[in-house]
Amino acid sequence: MISGTIQARIRAAILQSVPILLLAAGAVSLLLLALDFSPIGIIRAMAAGSLTSWLKFSQLLSIWVPLLLCSCGLLFTFRAGLWNIGVEGQVVMGAIGATILLRMNPGFLPPPITIIGAMAAACIGGGLWGLLAGVLKNRGGVNEIFGGLGLNFVAQAIILYLIFGPWKRAGIASMSGTDILARDLWLPAPIGWRVAPAALVTAIAVFILTWIFLDHTLFGLKVKAVGLNPKAARLFHIDPNRYGLVAIMVGGALAGLAGGLQVTGVYHRLIPAVSSGYGYLGLLVVMLANYKTLPVPLITLFFAWLAAGSIQLPIMLRIDSSLSGVIQGACVLSALLVHGLRTRRQG
Amino acid sequence: MKKATIIGMLLTALCFIAAPGIARETAKTFTFGLLMVGPANDHGWSQAHFEAAKEIEKEVAHTKMLYIDKVNPADRPGITIPMLVDDLVSKGARLIIGNSDDMKDGMREAAMMHPDIYFLHISGDDALHGKTGNNLSNLMGRMEYGKMMAGFAAAMTTKTGKIAYLGPLINAETRRLTASAFLGAKYAWTKILNKPAADLKFKVSWIGFWFNIPGVTSDPTLVTKQLLDSGYDVVISGIDTTEALVVAGQRHKAGKAVWAIPYDFKDACDEAPDTCLGVPYFNWLPGYKQFITAARDGKWKKQFVWLGPDWKDINNPETSSIGFIEGQALGKDQRAALADFQHGLADGSINLFTGPLNFQDGSVFLKKGETATDEQIWNLPKLLAGMEGASK
Numbered sequence: 001m002i003s004g005t006i007q008a009r010i011r012a013a014i015l016q017s018v019p020i021l022l023l024a025a026g027a028v029s030l031l032l033l034a035l036d037f038s039p040i041g042i043i044r045a046m047a048a049g050s051l052t053s054w055l056k057f058s059q060l061l062s063i064w065v066p067l068l069l070c071s072c073g074l075l076f077t078f079r080a081g082l083w084n085i086g087v088e089g090q091v092v093m094g095a096i097g098a099t100i101l102l103r104m105n106p107g108f109l110p111p112p113i114t115i116i117g118a119m120a121a122a123c124i125g126g127g128l129w130g131l132l133a134g135v136l137k138n139r140g141g142v143n144e145i146f147g148g149l150g151l152n153f154v155a156q157a158i159i160l161y162l163i164f165g166p167w168k169r170a171g172i173a174s175m176s177g178t179d180i181l182a183r184d185l186w187l188p189a190p191i192g193w194r195v196a197p198a199a200l201v202t203a204i205a206v207f208i209l210t211w212i213f214l215d216h217t218l219f220g221l222k223v224k225a226v227g228l229n230p231k232a233a234r235l236f237h238i239d240p241n242r243y244g245l246v247a248i249m250v251g252g253a254l255a256g257l258a259g260g261l262q263v264t265g266v267y268h269r270l271i272p273a274v275s276s277g278y279g280y281l282g283l284l285v286v287m288l289a290n291y292k293t294l295p296v297p298l299i300t301l302f303f304a305w306l307a308a309g310s311i312q313l314p315i316m317l318r319i320d321s322s323l324s325g326v327i328q329g330a331c332v333l334s335a336l337l338v339h340g341l342r343t344r345r346q347g
Numbered sequence: 348m349k350k351a352t353i354i355g356m357l358l359t360a361l362c363f364i365a366a367p368g369i370a371r372e373t374a375k376t377f378t379f380g381l382l383m384v385g386p387a388n389d390h391g392w393s394q395a396h397f398e399a400a401k402e403i404e405k406e407v408a409h410t411k412m413l414y415i416d417k418v419n420p421a422d423r424p425g426i427t428i429p430m431l432v433d434d435l436v437s438k439g440a441r442l443i444i445g446n447s448d449d450m451k452d453g454m455r456e457a458a459m460m461h462p463d464i465y466f467l468h469i470s471g472d473d474a475l476h477g478k479t480g481n482n483l484s485n486l487m488g489r490m491e492y493g494k495m496m497a498g499f500a501a502a503m504t505t506k507t508g509k510i511a512y513l514g515p516l517i518n519a520e521t522r523r524l525t526a527s528a529f530l531g532a533k534y535a536w537t538k539i540l541n542k543p544a545a546d547l548k549f550k551v552s553w554i555g556f557w558f559n560i561p562g563v564t565s566d567p568t569l570v571t572k573q574l575l576d577s578g579y580d581v582v583i584s585g586i587d588t589t590e591a592l593v594v595a596g597q598r599h600k601a602g603k604a605v606w607a608i609p610y611d612f613k614d615a616c617d618e619a620p621d622t623c624l625g626v627p628y629f630n631w632l633p634g635y636k637q638f639i640t641a642a643r644d645g646k647w648k649k650q651f652v653w654l655g656p657d658w659k660d661i662n663n664p665e666t667s668s669i670g671f672i673e674g675q676a677l678g679k680d681q682r683a684a685l686a687d688f689q690h691g692l693a694d695g696s697i698n699l700f701t702g703p704l705n706f707q708d709g710s711v712f713l714k715k716g717e718t719a720t721d722e723q724i725w726n727l728p729k730l731l732a733g734m735e736g737a738s739k
Contacts, residue, residue, distance in 0.1 A: 049434060053437070055433055055437070056433070056434070056437070059430050059433065062430075063425050066425075156562070156563075160563065164555075176448075176449040176450075176451065176452060177452075180452050194429070194430065194433065266425075266427065267427065268452075268456075269452065271420055272420065272563065273420035273421055273424055275424075276420070276424030276425040277424045277425075278424075278425070307425055307426075308430075311415065311423070311426060311430075311431065311434060312434075314414070314415055314416065315413055315414070315415055315434070315435070315438070321417075321423070
């Protein structure tokens with residue numbers, strides 16, 4: 001029975017994504033041809049740069065991890081009918097939370113415990129930042145889009161203040177961030193790996209838990225009810241405000257976790273651009289997935305491939321790498337278009 | 348549970364789709380990789396590196412360049428120096444040049460990961476402190492001289508006695524360079540024009556990074572406008588890009604008597620020649636050549652190299668690492684005075700880092716008659732007395 005549904009779902013997902021991909025590929029190819037670039041050459045360069053060895057693929061995965069975490073967080077908020085634009089800020093606050101703990105580095109604790117504590121602090125930092133956006137909405141009547149956007153700027157200001165103020169490196173305040181962490185506080189990665197296995201496992205586990213919670217529990221059903229029709233939800237004694245708060249807090253915590261992993265696993269220090277735009281990219285991922293859970297890991301993988309592969313464009317073809325942003329944009333627009341047409345036909 | 352297994356299998360399968368790469372190394376060519384912090388056509392810092400590397404491809408037999416520009420967290424979020432180095436190495440690069448102070452940690456980390464690849468970090472000093480293995484060296488130009496000439500030309504030209512310096516972020520390098528510009532200006536003001544030192548205003552405005560990052564740094568265009576509005580009539584640029592010159596050029600067109608001195612790249616004056624007093628620039632060719640041939644011929648040595656001008660001809664592209672090209676806006680008398688000044692610097696009769704010199708806070712930097720060592724200049728801890736602006 002279960003495998004039957006999953007087959008049906010996969011079939012549906014494929015049927016759904018084929019027109020989107022065709023449309024996106026067509027639009028991008030036309031654009032590239034108009035600019036006098038060969039689409040095939042570009043795909044080949046991008047594939048060669050990110051798929052031809054484990055080293056390169058593990059780099060791609062190091063982008064996939066934070067993007068997947070942010071996207072999972074967004075699944076919660078979208079399901080509750082919230083537009084959580086504040087993911088960037090939540091990533092930043094998570095990174096700050098983790099850094100606070102890592103900088104204290106209590107010597108009596110073994111480093112792995114410190115790192116785990118830092119990840120917890122990251123979840124708390126991001127979660128509280130999300131909660132703040134939620135409270136602003138519930139209590140202050142501030143739409144979560146504006147609240148989230150405002151809080152992004154506040155978070156950016158806080159991180160810049162910390163990096164240029166109290167946490168600056170000895171003698172030099174630098175955009176390149178705080179002093180590098182002690183080696184034993186880095187998430188360990190085996191030789192030849194550019195992604196920490198612990199980060200990979202965390203991301204996969206978070207995705208599976210997200211899927212279970214949202215698609216297979218009463219909690220998930222209630223969140224969905226809140227998202228679909230808050231007024232009707234009240235009739236079933238579901239308080240939309242409370243469920244909204246929980247959703248945005250969970251979303252924030254997952255984004256915060258992404259920020260914490262960036263600090264210990266990728267940059268090994270706190271940098272101003274620690275959120276790397278994953279918050280906004282996550283929005284595109286979830287929209288492209290039509291707000292469904294299962295396609296998210298694959299779409300994030302595709303976006304991670306675009307990000308990692310885009311570096312090949314200037315090296316191999318001397319094309320500006322922002323082209324990958326155009327490809328992303330074309331995909332999302334195509335998705336929205338296909339979904340929109342389909343809904344209209346059904347309606 | 349079954350669904351979870353399927354997802355797990357899917358992910359694992361994806362990992363294995365990544366087939367092993369095909370090595371395609373040509374035995375004869377020596378490939379080097381260049382990581383530039385800004386765009387390769389910025390008319391400034393990064394372009395100076397890019398042009399030198401292109402010249403190397405022409406002049407040094409069997410060399411080939413791979414490059415990536417805009418290597419900074421704002422332009423390429425999520426991309427780290429070690430990732431880029433992995434990539435360049437997999438494409439055959441044997442030497443990696445990182446052209447920004449900002450890449451220090453990344454270069455160090457990548458050098459640890461690739462002990463058999465050579466690394467050249469521009470403007471850092473890791474090789475001095477033994478913080479790294481033998482595969483990481485440092486190269487920098489003695490821009491102090493160029494900045495002294497810039498300050499000199501500025502003071503000879505200013506009508507208001509107010510000179511501004513558009514600074515990037517605050518570190519030892521930028522303190523050293525702003526102080527040099529100030530010393531050049533003070534020399535012209537007091538020794539050539541015989542005016543009292545107190546009448547010379549020298550203000551440093553830091554924007555926060557090497558170039559404009561909207562929302563993060565101060566906007567250099569706005570900062571320049573404010574400086575010009577408040578009576579500073581010469582702006583010396585210390586950032587990687589040419590906003591100071593562009594704004595001064597617009598004001599000049601509107602009939603204002605203002606000037607600018609860009610930085611880094613020999614053709615930087617081209618954007619607004621009428622208002623350009625000259626440009627102190629880096630010529631990376633001699634330094635690059637030294638390191639790249641050494642690496643190619645297996646004669647690499649870990650070292651810290653700080654190359655100066657070739658005083659016989661500071662604009663000789665083959666030999667002089669620091670140059671100064673006079674701009675159209677520099678007057679005839681000023682040119683003559685600048686030439687004398689350059690002779691003085693060349694023969695050592697003028698050493699501006701000579702005491703008595705105090706820091707901004709009044710503490711003593713150099714006692715009377717004392718000259719600064721290279722190390723004191725390289726690590727200049729504060730701005731000098733007479734300069735306005737933050738030291739930290």
